[in-house]
Amino acid sequence: xxxxxxxxxxxxxxxxxxxxxxxxxxxxxxxxxxxxxxxxxxxxxxxxxxxxxxxxxxxxxxxxxxxxxxxxxxxxxxxxxxxxxxxxxxxxxxxxxxxxxxxxxxxxxxxxxxxxxxxxxxxxxxxxxxxxxxxxxxxxxxxxxxxxxxxxxxxxxxxxxxxxxxxxxxxxxxxxxxxxxxxxxxxxxxxxxxxxxxxxxxxxxxxxxxxxxxxxxxxxxxxxxxxxxxxxxxxxxxxxxxxxxxxxxxxxxxxxxxxxxxxxxxxxxxxxxxxxxxxxxxxxxxxxxxxxxxxxxxxxxxxxxxxxxxxxxxxxxxxxxxxxxxxxxxxxxxxxxxxxxxxxxxxxxxxxxxxxxxxxxxxxxxxxxxxxxxxxxxxxxxxxxxxxxxxxxxxxxxxxxxxxxxxxxxxxxxxxxxxxxxxxxx
Amino acid sequence: xxxxxxxxxxxxxxxxxxxxxxxxxxxxxxxxxxxxxxxxxxxxxxxxxxxxxxxxxxxxxxxxxxxxxxxxxxxxxxxxxxxxxxxxxxxxxxxxxxxxxxxxxxxxxxxxxxxxxxxxxxxxxxxxxxxxxxxxxxxxxxxxxxxxxxxxxxxxxxxxxxxxxxxxxxxxxxxxxxxxxxxxxxxxxxxxxxxxxxxxxxxxxxxxxxxxxxxxxxxxxxxxxxxxxxxxxxxxxxxxxxxxxxxxxxxxxxxxxxxxxxxxxxxxxxxxxxxxxxxxxxxxxxxxxxxxxxxxxxxxxxxxxxxxxxxxxxxxxxxxxxxxxxxxxxxxxxxxxxxxxxxxxxxxxxxxxxxxxxxxxxxxxxxxxxxxxxxxxxxxxxxxxxxxxxxxxxxxxxxxxxxxxxxxxxxxxxxxxxxxxxxxxx
Numbered sequence: 001x002x003x004x005x006x007x008x009x010x011x012x013x014x015x016x017x018x019x020x021x022x023x024x025x026x027x028x029x030x031x032x033x034x035x036x037x038x039x040x041x042x043x044x045x046x047x048x049x050x051x052x053x054x055x056x057x058x059x060x061x062x063x064x065x066x067x068x069x070x071x072x073x074x075x076x077x078x079x080x081x082x083x084x085x086x087x088x089x090x091x092x093x094x095x096x097x098x099x100x101x102x103x104x105x106x107x108x109x110x111x112x113x114x115x116x117x118x119x120x121x122x123x124x125x126x127x128x129x130x131x132x133x134x135x136x137x138x139x140x141x142x143x144x145x146x147x148x149x150x151x152x153x154x155x156x157x158x159x160x161x162x163x164x165x166x167x168x169x170x171x172x173x174x175x176x177x178x179x180x181x182x183x184x185x186x187x188x189x190x191x192x193x194x195x196x197x198x199x200x201x202x203x204x205x206x207x208x209x210x211x212x213x214x215x216x217x218x219x220x221x222x223x224x225x226x227x228x229x230x231x232x233x234x235x236x237x238x239x240x241x242x243x244x245x246x247x248x249x250x251x252x253x254x255x256x257x258x259x260x261x262x263x264x265x266x267x268x269x270x271x272x273x274x275x276x277x278x279x280x281x282x283x284x285x286x287x288x289x290x291x292x293x294x295x296x297x298x299x300x301x302x303x304x305x306x307x308x309x310x311x312x313x314x315x316x317x318x319x320x321x322x323x324x325x326x327x328x329x330x331x332x333x334x335x336x337x338x339x340x341x342x343x344x345x346x347x348x349x350x351x352x353x354x355x356x357x358x359x360x361x362x363x364x365x366x367x368x369x370x371x372x373x374x375x376x377x378x379x380x381x382x383x384x385x386x387x388x389x390x391x392x393x394x395x396x397x398x399x400x401x402x403x404x405x406x407x408x409x410x411x412x413x414x415x416x417x418x419x420x421x422x423x424x425x426x
Numbered sequence: 427x428x429x430x431x432x433x434x435x436x437x438x439x440x441x442x443x444x445x446x447x448x449x450x451x452x453x454x455x456x457x458x459x460x461x462x463x464x465x466x467x468x469x470x471x472x473x474x475x476x477x478x479x480x481x482x483x484x485x486x487x488x489x490x491x492x493x494x495x496x497x498x499x500x501x502x503x504x505x506x507x508x509x510x511x512x513x514x515x516x517x518x519x520x521x522x523x524x525x526x527x528x529x530x531x532x533x534x535x536x537x538x539x540x541x542x543x544x545x546x547x548x549x550x551x552x553x554x555x556x557x558x559x560x561x562x563x564x565x566x567x568x569x570x571x572x573x574x575x576x577x578x579x580x581x582x583x584x585x586x587x588x589x590x591x592x593x594x595x596x597x598x599x600x601x602x603x604x605x606x607x608x609x610x611x612x613x614x615x616x617x618x619x620x621x622x623x624x625x626x627x628x629x630x631x632x633x634x635x636x637x638x639x640x641x642x643x644x645x646x647x648x649x650x651x652x653x654x655x656x657x658x659x660x661x662x663x664x665x666x667x668x669x670x671x672x673x674x675x676x677x678x679x680x681x682x683x684x685x686x687x688x689x690x691x692x693x694x695x696x697x698x699x700x701x702x703x704x705x706x707x708x709x710x711x712x713x714x715x716x717x718x719x720x721x722x723x724x725x726x727x728x729x730x731x732x733x734x735x736x737x738x739x740x741x742x743x744x745x746x747x748x749x750x751x752x753x754x755x756x757x758x759x760x761x762x763x764x765x766x767x768x769x770x771x772x773x774x775x776x777x778x779x780x781x782x783x784x785x786x787x788x789x790x791x792x793x794x795x796x797x798x799x800x801x802x803x804x805x806x807x808x809x810x811x812x813x814x815x816x817x818x819x820x821x822x823x824x825x826x827x828x829x830x831x832x833x834x835x836x837x838x839x840x841x842x843x844x845x846x847x848x849x850x851x852x
Contacts, residue, residue: 024766027792028789028790107811109809109810109811113800113804115810115811120792120822120826121792122822122823123792123822201646205821205822205823206823220627220650221650224646224647226652226821226823244845246845247844247845250845250847250850251845251847253847253850254847254848254849254850258847258848258849258850259849340450358842362840363454364454366453366546366547366549366838367838368838368839369838369839369840369841370838370839370840370841371840371841371842371843372840372841372842372843373842373843373844373845373846374539374841374842374843374844374845374846375843375846375847375848377847377848377849378539378841378843378846378848379839383535383848384535384541384839384841385533385535385541395631395652396546396548396549396631396836397548397631397632397652397823397824397836398823398824398836399836400546400836400837400838401838401839402839410822410823410824410825410826411826412792412793412794412795412796412826412827413794413795413796413805413810413827413828414788414795414796414797414798415795415796415797415798415800415804415810416784416797416798416799416800417797417798417799417800417801417804418673418799418800419670419672419673419676419677419799419800420799420800420801420804421676421677421679421680421684421801421803422680422684422801422803422804422809423680423684423685423803424676424679424680424684
């Protein structure tokens with residue numbers, strides 16, 4: 001197959017090929033050069049703040065005119081403070097360790113060849129996202145940090161904001177002598193063009209969709225390039241027979257109330273029958289005071305004033321709202337069976353003082369993040385020490401759980417010998 | 427989506443669901459239990475040797491009756507020695523380290539939560555392969571070692587052999603109290619059933635096709651489950667201006683002649699112009715004596731008696747035969763540019779005494795395996811220290827290069843705290 005786009009190539013194919021070519025220049029950059037670039041990108045955002053906010057105001061006006069809902073408008077909206085936060089996030093990515101070139105293992109074989117496992121960039125990463133214009137800068141920063149080219153396909157609601165942000169970032173690329181195509185903002189926002197992009201498996205190494213379940217399913221359905229994704233986070237807290245109940249209440253409140261609209265919020269509480277009497281009335285009082293609606297099985301309902309009966313669907317639901325499903329279980333194994341059946345492989349928490357129960361919970365569940373006596377809200381790239389997050393994977397391939405810059409690289413083999421051969425002399 | 431197969435479920439879906447259920451039992455096994463099982467599987471193959479060879483003889487007769495080619499017959503054929511080798515390979519997998527439960531990193535965050543990265547099984551792995559019946563045992567062993575269930579879809583040519591081998595292996599599973607569905611041999615070999623299997627992305631975690639490029643492209647085209655694959659190995663040897671020419675000749679002979687039909691054999695030789703006069707006539711004499719056909723550019727042809735002109739296609743070809751493409755390049759960068767343009771991301775070798783040239787070659791090329799002064803034939807799971815190999819990936823995702831048992835697992839996060847919350851108290 002020829003690497004060169006001929007005249008019959010589509011625009012998106014030509015753009016992707018240019019990004020791949022430019023990605024080689026990014027891959028060759030030193031750590032210092034990449035970090036300088038990222039800081040310059042932060043400065044460029046600051047310098048263009050006025051123009052970006054004007055563009056964003058136009059996006060907001062257009063969205064309002066179309067009758068867009070409040071939550072979406074909030075995701076779309078930028079102000080001076082948010083924009084400064086985005087610029088600072090770029091500088092923070094500059095401060096992260098560089099995954100490229102990292103030697104993860106070394107071994108010398110009996111025949112004397114030395115084998116190192118070394119991280120290299122993936123190549124070209126396509127981000128597919130919706131209304132949040134901050135993704136344009138955040139994703140670009142992490143992809144470039146990891147030595148990749150990035151193709152950004154944002155939502156039409158944010159098009160003016162994205163163009164303004166990408167314009168600032170590209171200026172920084174130009175000033176550092178890096179081909180602008182290393183950061184390619186797709187300007188043709190038709191669905192069929194996105195599908196074409198998702199089928200360029202000879203050019204694009206990975207697609208990461210971020211947004212609602214509809215977008216993610218669309219990407220997964222149409223892609224021929226590898227996709228890393230998570231559909232939803234149905235996160236569980238299990239209060240064990242031997243739980244510290246005060247601690248369990250803290251985890252419950254933090255997990256359900258502190259930010260109910262995010263994927264690491266709790267959706268279901270499972271309580272061991274032995275502590276149901278002591279725990280559930282306190283939980284009900286605490287949560288009702290915070291306007292949380294309780295949907296419970298019969299045994300939980302009997303102990304939770306104000307609760308309503310849970311439907312079958314409630315056990316599989318990601319409410320993303322002040323709603324909690326509650327069930328009483330007779331054993332740890334019943335809790336595990338419930339989570340296996342209804343979980344989404346995202347994040348599960350056990351509250352217990354019993355080390356054996358904790359070990360069994362961790363061993364039996366294969367979710368991306370399993371926690372003992374800590375809040376589900378820590379299931380986040382920053383909180384787990386990755387520095388920044390490009391997405392979360394609930395697919396057990398390549399990355400599982402929150403993904404940082406390292407997830408945008410891959411280990412390969414570098415072998416050094418002194419003339420060893422396999423079948424000539426031994 | 428319900429986990430339970432209803433009556434309208436297809437056979438293949440029901441089989442896959444049973445495999446996923448059984449995979450949980452495999453995931454829960456201790457290292458010792460898994461190793462006992464693998465040794466018992468080896469013993470079962472030995473015990474059933476007679477029946478397996480009878481079945482294999484029938485497969486061979488049927489293949490011959492259909493006029494199957496010699497190379498395919500050789501891949502299909504088992505004899506006592508080959509079968510003993512397969513049984514021993516199972517015991518060797520037992521002796522490998524267990525990747526499951528391996529803690530790859532630990533960190534304590536400022537708030538006191540302890541984060542460990544721990545390897546867990548993928549779940550269900552589907553192997554799609556052609557005529558080699560040894561894959562039935564080899565792939566099953568590696569998948570089980572890594573705590574997975576395995577669905578085996580072999581070629582119709584080997585169906586009797588595969589049934590006999592799988593029967594022996596399943597007896598070992600039964601004897602160890604593990605549900606037989608952990609090893610599921612697909613008995614319906616229609617293409618549409620394979621396509622259905624490849625679309626079960628709610629059940630199957632990974633598909634690994636092994637065989638000719640046609641099969642692999644078919645799998646990649648139809649799969650909705652993640653696929654790890656390599657299409658071909660167009661491996662390069664570059665003899666640098668500062669190469670030790672005797673060493674380079676050894677690498678050339680081993681790489682091209684020792685087993686030309688495998689993917690880590692050399693296909694193209696690139697020679698720096700400064701050493702073309704000294705190197706190419708010797709290379710031509712050595713290779714011609716081994717019946718290697720030389721397809722060369724003009725400058726190489728002038729120095730290689732018997733060479734014929736290379737066509738444009740030859741630079742992209744995986745000959746899998748005693749054929750070598752040869753080109754003279756003026757600089758290291760020209761060699762890198764050639765490999766970037768024509769390579770398959772599999773394995774590239776530089777012969778040089780110049781450390782800077784070696785470093786530049788390694789840095790500039792992102793192939794899965796890059797070697798300095800060592801034969802391309804070491805690009806193999808066993809030779810690179812993985813113990814055994816389930817496949818090779820030239821896709822920069824999840825695994826890149828030869829894949830062993832570890833590539834059938836994924837790192838997840840295990841977090842231990844003492845009641846830390848994110849937004850309640852700090």
